[in-house]
Amino acid sequence: MARKKDFHPVAATANDLRSGAVVYREPGGGWGPDLRRAEIAESPEAAERLLAQAKADHDACLVVEPVLIEIAAGRAIALRERIRDTGPTVGPAHS
Amino acid sequence: MPDDAPIFRDGTFHADAWTLIEDDAPLPPSGDIAVGKTRFLAEIQALRARNGSIGVVLNPGEDLDGIVEHLDRITLVALRFTKFSDGRPYSVARLLRDRHGYRGELRATGDVLRDQLVFLMRAGFDSLHVSHAGTREALRKGSVIAVRYHYQPASAEARETAGPVSPWRRRSF
Amino acid sequence: MYRYDEFDHAFVRERVAEFRDQVARRLSGELTEEQFKPLRLMNGVYLQLHAYMLRIAIPYGTLSSRQLRRLAHIGRVYDKGSGHFTTRQNLQFNWIKLADVPQILEELAGVEMHAIQTSGNCIRNVTADHFAGAAADEVADPRIYAEILRQWSSLHPEFSFLPRKFKLAVTAAPHDRAAVQVHDIGLHMKVNEKGERGFAVWVGGGQGRTPMVAKKVRDFLPEADLLSYCEAILRLYNLEGRRDNKYKARIKILVHEMGEEEVTRAIEAEFAQLQGKALTVPAPEIDRIAHYFALPALEALPARSEYYESARSLDPLLALFARRNVHAHKVPGYGIVTISLKPIGQPPGDATSEQMEAIADLAERFSSDEIRVSHEQNLVLPHVKLDDIPVVFAQLQKIGLGMPNAGFVTDIIACPGLDFCSLANARSIPIAQRLSKRFQDLDRQTQIGDLKIKISGCINACGHHHVGHIGVLGVDRKGEEFYQLTLGGSGDETCSIGEIVGPGFSSDQVVDAVETLVDTYLKLRTSPEEPFLSAYRRLGQAPFKEALYAR
Numbered sequence: 001m002a003r004k005k006d007f008h009p010v011a012a013t014a015n016d017l018r019s020g021a022v023v024y025r026e027p028g029g030g031w032g033p034d035l036r037r038a039e040i041a042e043s044p045e046a047a048e049r050l051l052a053q054a055k056a057d058h059d060a061c062l063v064v065e066p067v068l069i070e071i072a073a074g075r076a077i078a079l080r081e082r083i084r085d086t087g088p089t090v091g092p093a094h095s
Numbered sequence: 096m097p098d099d100a101p102i103f104r105d106g107t108f109h110a111d112a113w114t115l116i117e118d119d120a121p122l123p124p125s126g127d128i129a130v131g132k133t134r135f136l137a138e139i140q141a142l143r144a145r146n147g148s149i150g151v152v153l154n155p156g157e158d159l160d161g162i163v164e165h166l167d168r169i170t171l172v173a174l175r176f177t178k179f180s181d182g183r184p185y186s187v188a189r190l191l192r193d194r195h196g197y198r199g200e201l202r203a204t205g206d207v208l209r210d211q212l213v214f215l216m217r218a219g220f221d222s223l224h225v226s227h228a229g230t231r232e233a234l235r236k237g238s239v240i241a242v243r244y245h246y247q248p249a250s251a252e253a254r255e256t257a258g259p260v261s262p263w264r265r266r267s268f
Numbered sequence: 269m270y271r272y273d274e275f276d277h278a279f280v281r282e283r284v285a286e287f288r289d290q291v292a293r294r295l296s297g298e299l300t301e302e303q304f305k306p307l308r309l310m311n312g313v314y315l316q317l318h319a320y321m322l323r324i325a326i327p328y329g330t331l332s333s334r335q336l337r338r339l340a341h342i343g344r345v346y347d348k349g350s351g352h353f354t355t356r357q358n359l360q361f362n363w364i365k366l367a368d369v370p371q372i373l374e375e376l377a378g379v380e381m382h383a384i385q386t387s388g389n390c391i392r393n394v395t396a397d398h399f400a401g402a403a404a405d406e407v408a409d410p411r412i413y414a415e416i417l418r419q420w421s422s423l424h425p426e427f428s429f430l431p432r433k434f435k436l437a438v439t440a441a442p443h444d445r446a447a448v449q450v451h452d453i454g455l456h457m458k459v460n461e462k463g464e465r466g467f468a469v470w471v472g473g474g475q476g477r478t479p480m481v482a483k484k485v486r487d488f489l490p491e492a493d494l495l496s497y498c499e500a501i502l503r504l505y506n507l508e509g510r511r512d513n514k515y516k517a518r519i520k521i522l523v524h525e526m527g528e529e530e531v532t533r534a535i536e537a538e539f540a541q542l543q544g545k546a547l548t549v550p551a552p553e554i555d556r557i558a559h560y561f562a563l564p565a566l567e568a569l570p571a572r573s574e575y576y577e578s579a580r581s582l583d584p585l586l587a588l589f590a591r592r593n594v595h596a597h598k599v600p601g602y603g604i605v606t607i608s609l610k611p612i613g614q615p616p617g618d619a620t621s622e623q624m625e626a627i628a629d630l631a632e633r634f635s636s637d638e639i640r641v642s643h644e645q646n647l648v649l650p651h652v653k654l655d656d657i658p659v660v661f662a663q664l665q666k667i668g669l670g671m672p673n674a675g676f677v678t679d680i681i682a683c684p685g686l687d688f689c690s691l692a693n694a695r696s697i698p699i700a701q702r703l704s705k706r707f708q709d710l711d712r713q714t715q716i717g718d719l720k721i722k723i724s725g726c727i728n729a730c731g732h733h734h735v736g737h738i739g740v741l742g743v744d745r746k747g748e749e750f751y752q753l754t755l756g757g758s759g760d761e762t763c764s765i766g767e768i769v770g771p772g773f774s775s776d777q778v779v780d781a782v783e784t785l786v787d788t789y790l791k792l793r794t795s796p797e798e799p800f801l802s803a804y805r806r807l808g809q810a811p812f813k814e815a816l817y818a819r
Contacts, residue, residue: 017366019319045802060297061296083317090695091702115536155511181429186507187428213425214428229298240289243282244282263419
């Protein structure tokens with residue numbers, strides 16, 4: 001992972017263990033599907049805490065593969081995370 | 096669950112009758128001892144001369160060169176699983192049983208889990224050193240759910256029933 | 269096709285029960301994710317971007333209508349109503365819940381299907397020529413041997429924790445439709461001077477990060493030695509394959525590092541110990557399995573169907589369909605029909621549950637109840653009377669799958685890519701859709717002729733781009749999707765890995781770039797009879813490179 005000079009605010013995302021759905025860690029400590037309601041860590045220390053909490057939730061068998069993702073203006077920065085947020089950019093096969 | 100009975104063999108847990116001697120510790124004059132491969136090769140004469148059974152412990156990646164010729168005097172081969180997903184010991188087990196006719200105790204040690212139980216038994220292991228609590232519990236209760244129908248011959252032929260129809264079908268019940 | 273007996277049913281039932289127990293222990297926390305992950309992979313359950321993905325095994329790509337209907341039902345009930353046929357002849361559902369998987373597996377077991385070993389570091393689905401059993405040019409039905417290998421490799425106690433995945437393919441005609449030379453083990457069936465059946469054995473082919481064409485380690489392996497020989501190869505791989513680096517763990521790396529001579533020697537040495545023993549395939553066993561693949565009872569018909577010929581002359585679309593999507597059948601009066609799952613502008617290889625059910629009906633009525641899945645993400649109706657092709661074509665058109673573009677430029681292979689896959693660097697489906705639209709004109713497609721475009725969204729090459737005549741590889745360049753083009757790849761018996769043509773292209777530019785390549789070909793070919801691949805092999809890269817990059 002490249003070391004960044006500037007810290008970007010981050011959210012914690014994972015997939016729900018049972019359903020596999022994309023979820024984001026919310027300020028109350030729960031996980032929900034809406035990035036807009038996610039807890040945003042605004043400092044490196046807050047990010048470390050958020051990741052630790054996410055990993056604890058992984059160990060508690062709530063979620064799988066928790067990671068921190070960079071957020072700007074309420075949206076994920078990385079294309080992959082934008083797709084996880086809003087869904088595939090292609091529709092399903094037509095009938 | 097007592098730690099002094101870590102060896103699962105013949106359907107129950109037993110105390111470990113063997114002592115693993117570290118590379119730098121002296122060989123005790125008597126008793127059943129097991130050593131690593133390097134030490135085994137270096138001190139085979141001393142091992143054969145002493146009073147007590149000989150065992151050897153192999154790590155993944157260590158082959159049977161230098162060991163095969165002494166199999167007549169070895170009564171324990173322990174193959175270590177550093178990670179359950181490193182499957183090299185399965186091949187070594189099969190070579191021991193099928194290629195070299197080894198009939199002594201063949202023990203799986205290290206990362207031994209219930210979900211590999213059937214593979215281990217079929218590959219020729221007849222004893223398991225189990226430290227994982229959930230696995231010990233499941234073995235103790237006999238509650239391991241696994242597939243008992245098989246499509247290939249393996250090294251546990253004596254414990255399996257053949258057929259029907261295809262030459263390689265086996266049942267382990 | 270193979271039919272389960274009691275033993276086979278019991279095996280799958282117990283596997284379902286085992287996995288149900290494993291899921292329960294995972295959900296209760298008794299199993300960690302690290303312990304569970306290899307177990308769920310061995311049952312085809314991936315965690316992808318949006319959900320779990322379930323990859324269902326379709327052994328050597330053969331399905332009955334009943335099975336296809338069950339897949340349609342599963343897609344409807346447990347997914348979003350469509351599935352994706354893969355480059356290894358399997359089916360993927362993208363929106364699966366882990367908690368539902370045991371139930372899905374139970375429903376699959378009811379129609380003799382499963383998801384065993386479709387993922388994980390074990391032996392995967394053994395693929396075969398999708399025209400098997402119907403093509404006139406085959407020596408024998410390769411699925412017989414694929415089935416023997418499938419059984420042998422199922423929950424093999426020694427080979428379930430390999431350094432990495434292991435893929436086998438079997439083909440039995442001089443023209444290789446199964447891409448055996450880019451598989452870990454490729455088996456090309458042949459007959460020797462004495463009339464005995466055997467295989468040329470290829471080892472160490474593969475795509476991904478380091479694409480390699482396999483090495484032929486044995487020119488003729490008698491059919492009876494098939495399992496003994498494969499066991500020797502797998503044992504060598506299990507013991508010696510690298511485990512220190514995921515990207516250097518396939519057998520192709522071992523073959524490369526040992527060298528062809530040494531690896532052949534090692535395989536033959538182990539085989540010598542195994543030959544003639546427990547894994548020898550007795551002739552009665554080959555016959556027993558072969559019976560499952562006997563040709564269905566087909567009517568004796570004249571080679572030429574007047575009705576079909578007349579219908580073709582009246583309907584230009586049907587005429588094109590006949591030329592592109594109908595392959596010669598070994599039985600007179602029949603044809604092998606390819607159902608293109610590449611309608612213009614649609615995600616390649618996808619079918620809705622409704623489409624699957626319609627195809628199941630067609631198979632039942634017109635194709636002796638059999639469907640095939642090709643590794644080029646199309647479906648096949650293997651035994652269709654020429655007389656029936658016009659009505660089959662009409663039905664396909666009704667469900668939006670009548671595109672007569674098999675092997676054309678719009679018959680694109682694409683992996684799911686960054687829209688679905690957690691491994692991807694770039695999206696592949698939108699590129700396929702845009703290319704499809706750009707080239708949609710059928711006259712133009714006809715003019716271009718045979719051209720295989722294959723698109724992968726990352727270096728894992730699940731879209732098989734290395735063996736595309738034009739290959740497209742999606743990469744991440746500073747957070748942007750970027751596409752590298754390769755040229756001259758081929759998966760058939762003239763197997764070659766495509767060559768990178770130069771710097772990559774942005775998403776905006778890549779469709780134009782591909783069009784430039786196509787136009788260059790059209791300009792430089794000796795005649796319409798010289799297909800793209802031949803022209804490229806004659807001309808080399810230079811004129812294409814110049815067309816793309818010269819200012």
